[in-house]
Amino acid sequence: MVKNGMKKCRLTITTIVDGQENTIAREGEMDLFIPTAKVYYREENAEVSLQLEGETAIVERQGDYTLRLHLVRGKTTRGELGIGGSSGDIQTLTRAVQYSIREKSLLISLKYDLIVSGERQNMQLRILGRLID
Secondary structure (H helix, E strand, O other): OOOOOOEEEEEEEEEEEOOEEEEEEEEEEEEEEOOEEEEEEEEOOEEEEEEEEOOEEEEEEEEOEEEEEEEEOOOEEEEEEEEOOEEEEEEEEEEEEEEEEOOOEEEEEEEEEEEEOOEEEEEEEEEEEEEOO
16 A cells, blocks of 8 residues: 555665674665655564654554664653553664765665663664666
């Protein structure tokens, strides 16, 4: 299902958690309207969306667990994590929100620390999206 105003794309999504790298390929949708960008894709058990503007990114995940992060470069912000019907606050310390928008492609790089119950995980997310003609 293509969301209103969004176009089909191919995504290469790389996550790095505490140095462990994982890359997946997905079809998704994106809207490239400089200086903002939106990306939407499905995982096996979830739907994921990202919205980017300036030095801010909003990451939302709905599915087997829920996640909402508001990433602002250089700041510690609160987010929400829900698992098994219960939810709690988490924190993120954002080191980088970078993205490059071209006519038919988008490159995103997010670097942040995810802090849950005092435990810190070093997180990186890279997404390369290309519109499907």
